[in-house]
Amino acid sequence: MLLVPMLLVPMLSLAPSLQAADRITGRDFATRSEVIAPHAMAATSHPLATQIALDVMRRGGSAVDAAIAANAALGLMEPTGSGMGGDLFAIVWDPKTGKLLGYNGSGRSPKSLTLDYFEKQGLKDIPPLGPLPVSVPGAVDGWFALHQRFGSLPMKDVLAPAIRYAREGHPVAETIAYYWARSVPRLSPYPGFKEQFTVDGRAPRTGELWKNPNLADTLQKIADGGRDAFYKGDIARTIGAYFQANGGFLSYEDLAAHQGEWVEPVSTSYRGYDVWELPPNGQGIAALQMLNVLEGYDFSKIAYGSPEHVHLFVEAKKLAFADRARWYADPAFQPAPVARLISKAYADQRRKLISSDKPLREVQPGTPAELDQGDTIYLTTADSNGMMVSLIQSNYRGMGSGMAPPGLGFILQDRGEMFVLRRGHPNTYAPGKRPFQTIIPAFITKDGKPFASFGLMGGAMQPQGHVQIVMNLVDFGMNLQEAGDAPRIQHENDTEPTGQNTAMSDGGVVQLENGFPYETIRALMDKGHHVEWALGPYGGYQAIRRDPQSGVYFGASESRKDGQAAGY
Incomplete structure (x- = not known):
């Protein structure tokens, strides 16, 4: 999702002058305690x-079942950030094998739409x-791929709660009502x-009761008919006919040909912790590049919120995002040198560009020789067997493209906006290609065991937010809730891997x-940074941490959203 500053919602402010310090930690920004539970979170x-x-996990469902059920419900309850018309990415900790697995559930551009047309x-x-801007929605495929491998309950049972709420209604939450009202005129x-x-x-x-019987019918068709009911049945035919009638290119054939893929997560170490992201076409490795640069500074001697902390963070972000603009794209069309980009040696080279006294005005990406060659929802679940899921799902810009096929109850994503209409660029539009993706789940392990499943939604804020969460936990000694509630930094106006922005020069x-x-x-400001105050574009965070000795779960959901962490 591309976030817009929420200048009309002062309740989201974390100003120390407006709230008392936490009674335990003494920190001004702590909003509540972590949630702690022994069995599931x-x-x-x-x-x-x-x-x-x-409820799904109480009935014997796995963490994957729970994540799918929650995601399906959020398509109804938070259509401003999610829905089956969008894409999905996930990282799963499999306790049986002791490994992390990733799923790239992003869809491709229509085969009949060409660069020549634009x-x-x-x-x-x-x-x-x-x-x-509409590309094939990959979320439903992602649900079934995850379920086939890690599901315990029948998909009918997993989707039943969302179907029931869609028919009977649910009261709309405050933040969601705010964004919904902003979307309607557009x-x-x-x-x-x-x-x-x-x-x-x-x-x-x-608080108004909202029902979506069309969505209930669509979910019921999927529950009864499986994945193909969406991609090869009447739903796909309705979508294809709708776009043909309304000047679009997405077709039944595009949907029928869709297939997501299992991918290997990639990682870097940060002061004894391994931080995991998914490789491109997403932007997750930008967080790993930033952490590699920041690891070269001794943050035991740099205080949270100090000028040095903010300056070094911003400069590391500029370096990573220059590479992000140059190298991140669909690897089937333009493979990125991922291993080199996230290497410590490359970070050592790039770190030399940072000055302690002044900010970088412009940044070039690493050269081939050096390299050897915006709304979203995030959720996380953990079950009694030790499985943990980090899942992110989005329609991209708020409620997506606005294109809502008749009788289906969902909106198609506008993720294709992320393509570049410039020949020769790695992210140049092409038929059947996956666009650059902003949505990224994350995971942390320590000594080969799961430490935390977390994510932070919000366009280009996501890798910046991931880095801040890791630093808050590792460098600044915060607990899971504090790490999310702490005031955030966002740097804007880098060169982007999309067509909307020019190169940063100031x-x-x-x-x-x-x-x-x-x-x-x-x-x-004395160093030369252009500093602005903004209230809303800092993303939304959820996280679960697992104690390696006891297996107890700690959960966190920040105060900027309507969300909740809970366990049993």
Whole structure:
């Protein structure tokens, strides 16, 4: 998801002057204790989805069953950030093999849509809304691939809670109502949206009961008919006919040909912890590149929130994002030199570009010789057998493209907007190609055992957020809840792997959430950073940690969202 600053929601502020220090830690930003439970844990961005996940595990379902059930429910309860019209990525800790497995459930561009078409239309970027940015939705395929390998309950039982809530209704949560209201004016012109996602032309209000019988019917067809009911049955035919009638290119054949893939997660070590991400076409390795650069500094002598902390973080981010813009794309079309990009030796080279006194104004990516050659939901679950799931799912821009096929109850993603309409770029549009992806799940292991499953949604904030969570846990000694509640940093205006932005030439903008000392802001400005205050673009975090000795789970869900961590 591409986040927009929430300037009208002051309740999200973490300013120390507005709240007392935590009674245990003394930290101004601590909002509540970690949730601790012996058997199972779930953390999602909606309390009802969290309870669904726990109920599934109580009935004998695995953590994967719980994650699928919660994701299906969030498509109903948080359509501003998710839905079966979008893509999915997941990392799973398999306790039987003691290994992490990754799933790339991202879809490809329509086979009949070509780069020539965009050029003939005079387009320099792919539009953010309407039929042109729509790619094949990969979420449902991801559900069934994960379930086939790790599911315990029948899929009918897994999807039943979402179906029931879709028919009977649920009260809309506060933050979701806010974003929904922002989406309605933009998306109402697109066929099927107003009829299926408004109440007499407006968004449902906080606490108002929302039903989606069309979605219930679609989920029931999938529960009864399996994966092919979505990709090769009446649902796919409805989608194909809808786009053909409305100037689009996504076809039945595109859906029928879709297949996600199991992938090997990649990692780097950070002060004794192994941090895991998925390789491109996602942006996860940017977090690993940042951590490798930051590991070269002694943060035992650098305080959280100090000018040095923020400055070094921002400069490491600039270096990683320059490579992100150059190298991250669908590996089937443009393989990235991943091993070299996340190596310690490469980080040592790049770190030399950082000055302690002034910010980098522009950054070039590593050369081939050096290299050897925005809404989303995040959730995590853990079960009594030790399985842990890190799952992220999105329609990209808020509620997606606005294209809502009749009678289906969901909106198609606009992830194709992430392509570049420039020949020769790794992320150049091509038929049947996966676009650059922002959504990334994460995982931490220590000594070969699971330590934490976590994620932080929000476009380009995601790798930045992952790094901040790791640093908060490892460098600054925070617990799981504090690590998410701590004020966040976001740097903007780098060169992007998409067509929307030009190369950074002025150092970009450092956005700081309320809670950073004025002395830090002043010192950053004295160094030459352009510092801005912004309230909303810092993402949403969930996490589960497992104690390696007792097996006890610790859960966290931050205060910026409507979510909940709970266990039993």
